[in-house]
Amino acid sequence: MDDRDLIAYAQQGDRQAFTELVCRYQDSMVSLTYRMCGDLRLAEDAAQEAFVRVWQNLKSYKPQYAFRSWLYRIATNAALDALRRERPTTELDSLSLADPGATPERSAEDNQQAVQIRRAIARLSEPLRVVLILREYQELTYQEIADALNIPVGTVMSRLNTARVQLRQELLVLLEEV
Amino acid sequence: MNLHVSEWLAAYHDGELPANRQHQVEKHLQGCPSCRAELEALEELSSFLKADFVPPQTPPERFAAQVQLRLPRASLSRTPQGAGQPPRWVLGIPLVLITVWAFLQAALKVATFILTADQVLGIAGGRAALLKNWIATEGFLETSANLLLFNGLLLIGTLILWSAWMALWLAWTRNQTETSIKGGVT
Numbered sequence: 237m238d239d240r241d242l243i244a245y246a247q248q249g250d251r252q253a254f255t256e257l258v259c260r261y262q263d264s265m266v267s268l269t270y271r272m273c274g275d276l277r278l279a280e281d282a283a284q285e286a287f288v289r290v291w292q293n294l295k296s297y298k299p300q301y302a303f304r305s306w307l308y309r310i311a312t313n314a315a316l317d318a319l320r321r322e323r324p325t326t327e328l329d330s331l332s333l334a335d336p337g338a339t340p341e342r343s344a345e346d347n348q349q350a351v352q353i354r355r356a357i358a359r360l361s362e363p364l365r366v367v368l369i370l371r372e373y374q375e376l377t378y379q380e381i382a383d384a385l386n387i388p389v390g391t392v393m394s395r396l397n398t399a400r401v402q403l404r405q406e407l408l409v410l411l412e413e414v
Numbered sequence: 415m416n417l418h419v420s421e422w423l424a425a426y427h428d429g430e431l432p433a434n435r436q437h438q439v440e441k442h443l444q445g446c447p448s449c450r451a452e453l454e455a456l457e458e459l460s461s462f463l464k465a466d467f468v469p470p471q472t473p474p475e476r477f478a479a480q481v482q483l484r485l486p487r488a489s490l491s492r493t494p495q496g497a498g499q500p501p502r503w504v505l506g507i508p509l510v511l512i513t514v515w516a517f518l519q520a521a522l523k524v525a526t527f528i529l530t531a532d533q534v535l536g537i538a539g540g541r542a543a544l545l546k547n548w549i550a551t552e553g554f555l556e557t558s559a560n561l562l563l564f565n566g567l568l569l570i571g572t573l574i575l576w577s578a579w580m581a582l583w584l585a586w587t588r589n590q591t592e593t594s595i596k597g598g599v600t
Contacts, residue, residue, distance in 0.1 A: 251482070258481050259474040266477075267468045276469050280477070287481045350466040357463075371428065372463050378430050397424050404459055411462060 247294050265311050271369040272315035274354050286314035305384040356406035364399040418449050427456045515572045
């Protein structure tokens with residue numbers, strides 16, 4: 237059964253269809269909230285909250301918009317809410333020094349690089365960070381990002397450019413080492 | 415005049431340029447080391463960002479179960495008829511029709527018995543006669559033939575109502591199913 241059918245059944249209140257949607261989109265939703273929050277526990281909590289909001293608002297979903305964009309919009313807001321709730325006075329450098337994705341297979345150098353990237357992204361302003369994550373990690377098109385954030389495509393492009401310029405400056409040393 | 419294509423490079427890198435513009439940028443890149451370096455920097459940054467992996471997540475079944483537990487109670491109570499299933503009150507209509515039909519049938523049988531009892535059984539009691547007179551004064555149910563006609567009409571009417579209800583129900587169900595598959599497009 238494809239997404240459209242599952243969405244249609246879930247809109248009728250079919251919880252099994254909704255569960256299937258949750259399983260299908262868990263990975264990308266958690267990935268997005270993780271990029272936003274920088275903490276897996278917080279990210280999964282935000283993603284679950286996002287799915288609850290999806291269930292509550294499923295009937296208002298209009299199929300002329302990409303389901304993915306609609307999901308990411310909700311997930312982005314849930315992640316931002318989670319961040320505000322959990323870390324109202326977040327110090328950027330307090331983001332976990334330890335890489336939660338660290339495994340014995342990954343070198344310490346790789347882990348350090350991942351932490352630096354996460355910190356650099358966290359230093360971006362909220363609007364720039366969201367656009368960058370949706371493009372670089374979630375690989376949404378400009379139009380999908382515009383739909384997800386309810387902003388013009390031109391704004392997506394300018395924010396993305398600014399975000400990339402700022403990131404390059406932040407990561408200059410690391411990039412030169414590559 | 416700036417002949418470089420810097421303003422299009424990000425969109426080019428993201429595969430967002432229309433074909434004609436893309437061709438224009440590619441042509442320019444062939445002869446411009448500066449723009450090529452700029453494009454390489456964009457590509458380098460993108461691949462560098464990918465070095466930050468998402469750590470292993472909660473298994474899907476467990477994650478989905480946790481989501482289910484968080485769904486509000488309010489939505490539990492409004493749960494879900496299956497796709498295309500009509501509201502409960504619609505299902506009550508045939509029951510009401512059958513009950514009305516059965517009641518009228520029973521009433522007519524009793525009336526018929528009363529009207530013909532004196533002929534069939536030779537009973538001409540006071541109450542039967544009174545009832546017979548009362549029914550007869552209504553003008554219509556004077557004879558057994560009229561009763562039979564009325565009974566038949568009632569049966570046909572009930573069948574028509576029944577068929578109409580079935581047709582409406584099927585049309586409604588089909589409409590619901592199509593709407594749900596299209597995702598409620600209006």
